[in-house]
Amino acid sequence: MVKEYLYDEIANGIASQINSGVLKSGDKLPSVRMLCRDYGISMNTAKRIFLELEARSLIDSKPQSGYYVSRLPYMKLPLPEVSRPSQKANSNDPDELIRKVYTNMGKEGLTLFSISVPSGLLLPLAKLKKEIIHATTALKDGGAGYEPLQGNLELRRMIAARSLSWGGNLLESDLITTSGGMHALSLCLMALGKAGDTVAVESPCYPGILQVATGLGLKVLELPTHPVTGLEIEALKKAIPKINICLLVPNFSTPLGSCMPEEHKKEMVSLLAKHHIPLIEDDVYGDLCFGMQRPKCCKSFDEEGNVLWCSSVSKTLAPGYRVGWIAPGKYKEKLLQLKLAHAISSTSIVQQAVASFLKRGKYENHLRQLRKVLQENYLNYVEAITAYFPEGTKISRPLGGLALWVEFDKKINTGQLYDLAIKQNISIAPGRMFTLQNQFENCMRLCIGLLWSEEVKFKLRQLGNLACMMLSAS
């Protein structure tokens, strides 16, 4: 256990030095032997650390020479600042903008930088199809009847088994299935909040969360968030007296791609428990880490059942299946009651198909490939952005997930950029979508879940040209 901890700590320490620019592209790393000596670890542990960093594409090995910091062209582009939203709960909804972006998404031939799901070309479609066919015979009544309220047992068992991968130790009875991840969050907010309550979120924040919260009559408090380490703990501490619920995406949040360090997670979980503020943890991107070791979840530090861990397969496997789940801790009864009232049950067939896919061990295999592709995409995007985007552009440093956050010079309005881009069949997600305040108007989110191609590169170039044009015209 001690070793495991050290291993993580050292690997993340080096990774963060690379990401923060302390170590630069081409720098030589200490040797395996030096690492052993400095940290008092075994050769095996030291080698594993380098393998992990290599898997994250942070370092390259040169035979007979050692390890070097790998190509990281994004170092040329600065990181956006920690966000500074107003400290007042606010609900200035960007409805019109969101409607426009989503309505246009249906158009043929668009390059969809605006979504937050992996392209169908990256999904194991043929295998999934087979699982659906299996499911019609595996299920009683072929899935036409209601399943148990808590959800498909096989699926809950497989999710419980996988919980070890993020430091959890769930039982199947701890889980409730839902119709996708957003349905899980929506049920949690309904269970915990009443009109007038305040929910704390990251800033910028996924628009669906903002819409559901305000729709339920909740006030939303957007908190300062670091693009690499996520929610600022100090800001949360100050906000404690004002908030009733916390809803966060600690692992590879959209749109920032930030990932909270373990010690922050631990501190936050105990802080919130002390103040009896439930934490809804949206972990839909957690499995999409670049590298082999996925981050732990806040739920793994939850001793009081105060964390409601929510996830789905919508970002990793099959968005259209609508398969999600909640480990609601001590709020289980309330959640079951709400699921019954609002949904009665979830669709059986797709849950059974996902359960079987997991059971056959195909999921880990698929994830390995998908993670690699996403990380390659990320590096390709960064290269293209570095080459084509105007001076003053800043970008986030995701270590996983599907989102890249781009901050332009203040003179570029991404709402206007959207209108220009859509004419060239490019759809982006303007920054204003991700807040209820007047901010992020010079930002945008790009989805890195497309299949990389010359076409995608060309579209990024077109986007860059438009932004350059806007800047020089201003």
Add this chain to the structure above:
Amino acid sequence: MVKEYLYDEIANGIASQINSGVLKSGDKLPSVRMLCRDYGISMNTAKRIFLELEARSLIDSKPQSGYYVSRLPYMKLPLPEVSRPSQKANSNDPDELIRKVYTNMGKEGLTLFSISVPSGLLLPLAKLKKEIIHATTALKDGGAGYEPLQGNLELRRMIAARSLSWGGNLLESDLITTSGGMHALSLCLMALGKAGDTVAVESPCYPGILQVATGLGLKVLELPTHPVTGLEIEALKKAIPKINICLLVPNFSTPLGSCMPEEHKKEMVSLLAKHHIPLIEDDVYGDLCFGMQRPKCCKSFDEEGNVLWCSSVSKTLAPGYRVGWIAPGKYKEKLLQLKLAHAISSTSIVQQAVASFLKRGKYENHLRQLRKVLQENYLNYVEAITAYFPEGTKISRPLGGLALWVEFDKKINTGQLYDLAIKQNISIAPGRMFTLQNQFENCMRLCIGLLWSEEVKFKLRQLGNLACMMLSAS
């Protein structure tokens, strides 16, 4: 059009005379010729009226003699009174009771009189399985990708085409699909209500509606309801100043099985439109009429887009698929926005399977058979109840749907009856589940959607014995 109207009016007139006991079992009906003369209709129309009444099992033809009122043993049992709930909005939730009933439902070997879905034995499972397999090839990405926000186009087209059967004239663009009927109602309530608003419902009312409404912070006003003709219009008129939304099940509501006459529907729709009170119309049971002619929907009288018509295939075809929909009239934009925020999309595969099932014309065929079975069940239940239940028992007179409402002598508490019955592996739905007030404690709902058998008959007998015992012990 005139003829069509007359045909309905005359058939319903005779049916209501039979149901109210004006015409009794064995009474001879007027001849075809007399009907033509009295109403000035053609021979064909007159014959069609008798065929319709025969199809509803209300009359039998005797060769060379004419038509007679058929076996209707329930005439021996009186009808419950019009409900008289308190005129105050109320929220005394029967949570504990509901949780107990639903938790127990999972037990093996129960006779489930407590549910409100048809047994799997009455569903076309093999055909549905084939449709699921077809769907994986018919859909792009095998259904793994998000479908358009508004829902599967084929499905919406088929539902629009079927709208003629209830007097509607919908276009596919008028419809939004949902994850089942309850999801549809939940989205509508979220779209129209804000905490503190009052929603008017029938009394007794489906528990899910009461739970969702109170969960959203809405006040619930239960209105007097007639067991045959549904909501009392006069009561609604008086309540108008107090209410913001109306949510009704005008066709074969659960638990009463009542069906609003057309003229009531028409009057109500115009009344509510005049006062700008939106009507959420839950029509999940409308297709389950006994007889050939299904009742019209309130939506068919909606000229201002003020009626949100909701339905599903959960009560007719495949509960576990979670396929429902809304025709939200002028609230379409709001509903789309909510669906996006809370659910993103619905499961594609099951929608495609249902669409294809409808398209091949299999649905009408299946409905014909299911309606016949349910009506036969109903008559069998009534016979058993008449034979085995204690004196003073009253029952409703559904002309469709899945529910039979039983009212016992005041001395019988159905909460206690539930506890006794469950020990004999019989699950019932106590009346107290269907209200937020202290009433219906001597009532229960029985599901008539089981496959009739000697076993079911025996279970009804056991239930009757328990009730008799309780009465004589009191």
